[in-house]
Amino acid sequence: MKSFVFAFIALISLNNFAQNKTIAAGEKLTYTASYNMSGLLTDIAQVKMETSEVKTTKSTLLRLKCTAATYKKWDNFFKIRDLYESYVNPKTLTPYLYKRDISEGGYYKFMQYKYNHKAKLVKSLKRKKNKEGKTWDENKNVKIGASTKDLVSTLYSIRNMDIHKASPGDQQNFTILFDNKETIVTVKYIGKETISTKIGSKECYKLALSIKGSDLLKGNNNNLLWLTADTNKIPVYVKFKIPVGNGELKIISATGLKN
Amino acid sequence: MKKLFIILGFIAAILSVIIAVTPLSNLAVAPIIVAFISGLIVLFLSKKQKTKTKTIQYIFLLVIISLSLTIYKGVFFTTEVGDTEQLEQRDEENLEDSKEILEDIDIDEGF
Numbered sequence: 354m355k356s357f358v359f360a361f362i363a364l365i366s367l368n369n370f371a372q373n374k375t376i377a378a379g380e381k382l383t384y385t386a387s388y389n390m391s392g393l394l395t396d397i398a399q400v401k402m403e404t405s406e407v408k409t410t411k412s413t414l415l416r417l418k419c420t421a422a423t424y425k426k427w428d429n430f431f432k433i434r435d436l437y438e439s440y441v442n443p444k445t446l447t448p449y450l451y452k453r454d455i456s457e458g459g460y461y462k463f464m465q466y467k468y469n470h471k472a473k474l475v476k477s478l479k480r481k482k483n484k485e486g487k488t489w490d491e492n493k494n495v496k497i498g499a500s501t502k503d504l505v506s507t508l509y510s511i512r513n514m515d516i517h518k519a520s521p522g523d524q525q526n527f528t529i530l531f532d533n534k535e536t537i538v539t540v541k542y543i544g545k546e547t548i549s550t551k552i553g554s555k556e557c558y559k560l561a562l563s564i565k566g567s568d569l570l571k572g573n574n575n576n577l578l579w580l581t582a583d584t585n586k587i588p589v590y591v592k593f594k595i596p597v598g599n600g601e602l603k604i605i606s607a608t609g610l611k612n
Numbered sequence: 613m614k615k616l617f618i619i620l621g622f623i624a625a626i627l628s629v630i631i632a633v634t635p636l637s638n639l640a641v642a643p644i645i646v647a648f649i650s651g652l653i654v655l656f657l658s659k660k661q662k663t664k665t666k667t668i669q670y671i672f673l674l675v676i677i678s679l680s681l682t683i684y685k686g687v688f689f690t691t692e693v694g695d696t697e698q699l700e701q702r703d704e705e706n707l708e709d710s711k712e713i714l715e716d717i718d719i720d721e722g723f
């Protein structure tokens with residue numbers, strides 16, 4: 354009986370975690386990305402995170418879209434126009450289709466993942482441009498774990514975590530499929546902190562991110578993410594340290610929030 | 613001693629001009645300050661030694677050029693996103709394409 358009760362509680366809490374209570378369709382978050390060099394910050398690009406509803410004949414999905422575009426003064430120098438999108442189940446945030454369409458200073462790459470969660474397979478398509486401007490495709494089948502997601506849906510899943518139940522020091526792993534490889538990202542809850550942002554002074558959950566087995570993000574607690582400590586859990590401030598310096602993402606505006 | 617500051621001032625001044633031309637213009641402030649201080653030190657030293665050094669003028673000239681470029685860029689260049697037409701077009705194309713793909717995918721509520 355005891356074990357049954359325990360299993361029941363465990364199941365309920367698991368179910369609770371999977372439910373989407375944070376993200377609604379029509380949400381629009383805008384950020385400024387800046388690069389820090391010897392204490393001076395330079396604004397580089399505008400990053401947008403948008404959600405919308407997509408209807409097919411059988412079901413309704415949530416489209417999570419992230420775009421990055423460099424500011425005008427950078428366009429002649431190094432033009433970035435990136436598009437990342439993920440089509441997820443609006444209730445559980447499970448991804449079904451992921452697309453990454455990037456154009457960075459003349460370099461073009463397109464990635465597409467079609468998920469088959471039952472078979473735990475991802476059909477991946479990589480499209481690149483060669484020097485003559487012609488595209489070539491590469492198809493691959495990638496085996497994934499039960500909880501593997503893409504970059505975009507993981508970002509939104511982090512927001513959907515029950516952080517209010519966590520105590521400082523708690524951590525959780527996320528498996529991300531990036532460039533046909535599974536990478537484990539660890540999110541650690543550090544504590545609460547009040548910071549002032551463009552959308553007002555907010556009490557925030559402070560989280561530290563790290564990638565297992567990679568040097569891309571430097572240091573232990575140098576890559577930080579601040580989510581507002583309310584039911585919306587908007588990411589308001591991101592600080593990261595990469596091998597070529599450090600940068601940050603600051604929120605400019607947030608509209609269409611769920612709560 | 614004087615030579616050291618002349619070299620330092622020159623390098624910093626040239627560096628500041630180079631940075632001021634690039635989009636990283638507000639980072640030019642650091643070498644501008646270094647060049648300006650070295651210029652002042654060279655001026656002070658040459659006054660003490662009662663010699664005339666032409667390089668001071670060059671250092672200050674370069675500093676003025678990069679400083680005015682930085683200020684000009686800071687005032688007139690607003691941080692706005694350039695043309696996103698191409699991005700929006702790709703966005704639309706991807707959405708249409710995705711809708712077609714999603715029609716074939718079975719959405720399993722269990723996951």
